[in-house]
Amino acid sequence: MKMVMAVIPRDEAEDVLHALINAGHTATFTESRGGMLRQAQKTLFIAVRARDLPKILDIICSSCRSPAHVESAEPGRDSLSPHSKSVKTALGGAVVFVWDLERFETY
Secondary structure: OEEEEEEEEHHHHHHHHHHHHHOOOOOEEEEEEEOOOOEEEEEEEEEEOHHHHHHHHHHHHHHOOOOEEEEEEOOOOOOOOOOOOEEEEEEOOOEEEEEEOOOOOOO
16 A cells, blocks of 8 residues: 655645546545745645556646746845846646555554
8 A cells, every 4th residue: 555645736636636536536635835935735645555556646647737937036126126036936736745554444
């Protein structure tokens, strides 16, 4: 068994959950907030057989939109200043962690 923890932007998480359910899988989720811009996220926990892991990862990947890029001026500087810098930051998409699940029980 494997445990998949996927951190997904809140606006994309519903699509991932629906796709997982339609494929016959389940997930537990919690609201979370984090990252550089403190964006709202949902963290999904999915227990899955090792042979189904590629399917789960494919569902997550195909259900999340491509990361967008945001440009912002350097803090404390006017964005029209010739000395300002633009920084590109990736937003969106999922961050996925997978680990072996030694024991799985329901009570």
